[in-house]
Amino acid sequence: MSTAAAAANATDPCVHCGFCLPTCASYRVLGTEMDSPRGRIHALKAIEAGELELDATTAGHFDSCLGCFACVSACPSGVRYDELIEATRPKLNAPELRSPAQRAFRQLLFALLPYPQRLRAVLTPLRGYAGTPLQRLARWSGLTRMLGPQLEAMEQLLPPLQPEAFRDGLPLVVPARGERRARVGLVLGCVQRLFDPGVNAATLEVLTANGVEVVIPPSQGCCGAVTHHQGELEQTRELANALIESFQAVVGPGKAAGPEPLDAVLVAASGCGHTLKHYDRLLESDQGAAFASQVRDVHQFLAELGLSDAFQAGLQPLSHSDSQPASADNPVVVAYHDACHMLHGQGISAEPRQLLRAIPHLQLREATEAGVCCGSAGIYNLVQPEEAAALGAIKAADLTSTGADVVASANIGCTMQLRRHLPAVAVAHPIELLHRSACGGQA
Ligand code: SF4
Ligand code: SF4
Structure with a gap:
């Protein structure tokens, strides 16, 4: 079935029950019906019926969606909001629906991010800045705020740049x-x-x-x-x-x-x-x-x-930040962060946890709202920086409450967002933790 045909069928089963609302990241921070899955589905039906125009205001309510698909997992009626938003996104790119500045910023991102060589050329002059005292000084002095919200958001996410990059x-x-x-x-x-x-x-x-x-x-x-x-x-x-x-x-x-x-x-x-x-x-x-x-x-x-017998036999406890190896009495505590495109988009949640449990003396703890988006969502934290920052703070508080020594994240966008909002907690990919365990390394 084509994307458009799938979308036409996708609004039908919605009974407007609102079960999806508590899981919706945009509704969480904006609090308006039009910025919820139910509101957007209603708007799509009205557009289809010719009762509502897809103008810049309506488009803004679709742009506020993170595409996290938590609503798909929550919906008891099987509404495929993922198909709906996928069919709607191309229409939002009509020039009249966004300001010239918004369009230019998006075009800049699409011209850079998917092309590693171009991105490297842009990042090369920043190697002496990212992760250095200069960056900390620029942030502390308020200089980065003068960049404007979107470029400031880019700067806030910029990690130290490693030679291997x-x-x-x-x-x-x-x-x-x-x-x-x-x-x-x-x-x-x-x-x-x-x-x-x-x-x-x-x-x-x-x-x-x-x-x-x-x-x-x-x-x-x-x-x-x-x-x-x-x-x-x-x-x-x-x-x-x-x-x-x-x-x-x-x-x-x-x-x-x-x-x-x-x-x-x-x-x-x-x-x-x-x-x-x-x-x-x-x-x-x-x-x-x-x-x-x-x-x-x-x-x-x-x-x-399945991990090979030899690999499993070689796994060592991770070490704490003070170099003490984890033990039964003093485990390394890890909170696994469910990336939306992993949990809601691919239905994968057990496998990363299963691999992490193979590490000796690693204790997994669950965040209260593991299925709610962290606010990264591709380029969302660059084009909607205020909403993304609010969601990042909520996620950081939730993960912090687990008491985790390490947050495990299997999506680069989430990892960068979490490192920004959780500066005092280590964030690592589950496979990196597995590798460090195989090498007897620090968590
Ligand atoms: S999308 Fe599903 S959960 Fe949300 S209002 Fe419609 S039927 Fe209810
Ligand atoms: S995809 Fe995420 S942000 Fe968008 S409507 Fe669904 S739950 Fe809300």
Whole structure:
């Protein structure tokens, strides 16, 4: 079924019960019916009936939606709000619905974020600023506030820039250690490889240590998640086709990575995983469907495959910040943060927790509102900075109340948002924690 046809059917089952409202992140901070799933569904029905115009005011109520899909999980009537908002987003990109400044800022983001080389060029001059006393001074002095809310939000999210972020040095094929149990491709993610390169490095180590051979096409770019979530479909399809081609260029008879097909294509960023799994609907081609059917989140894949006996036997307790190893009496406490595109978008919640529980003397604690969005939501925390900051503060308070030493986050956008709002707590990817345990490292 096409996206538009699916959307037309999707409003029908809504009985306006409001069960979705408490889970809705935008309703939480804006408090208005028009900024809730029920209100937006009502608005869509009115637009379809010709009773309401999609003007700039109405569009603003759709722009306030984070696309977190918590409402889909909460709805007892099976309303597919995810399909509704996906069909609506492209219409919001009509020029008359946003101000010239808003359009220009979005175009800047879409011209930069999906292209690692461009982003590297922009970030290079900031290497002497990000994570240094200069950045702290700029923030403390109030200088960054003069940038305006959107550029200030970008500055607030800017992490220290690591040397690995500026080079593509990964081999094409990384062989499995020991007996080979599977052969997979790895999607690196565009934002993840720049702002948190340790995640892909840890993913490679954990996979190969578990008998998985990994193929990394060197020409791979962005999967299209950034633009997909904003309804920029033409650019998303270009990026998606280019990503598929980057795999086809190296895997197959006579190709550099060898003829054997891949058992799966893995990704360690859940926002990317959600889009990659939708290539069938997005591209409406056999090629898109074939690729989408191979995509697995790395936690999903490892939980299905099972950690190898040798890997499990080598896992060590993590150490506390004072270098004391965790013990039964003094465990490292971890709160796993459910990224919306993992929990609501892919239905994955047990697998990352299962992998974390394999680490000795790690105690998992649950946040009270684990299913509510942290406010990151792709570029939401850049284009709607005030709402995103309010949600970030709510999430930070919820996670802090668990008493966790470490927050585990499997989506780069959430990780950056959480690091901004939880400066005193370590935030790491679950696979990084697994890797550190395998190396006997600090949490
Ligand atoms: S979307 Fe579902 S939960 Fe929300 S008002 Fe409609 S029927 Fe109720
Ligand atoms: S996707 Fe998230 S923010 Fe949007 S209506 Fe649903 S719960 Fe609210």
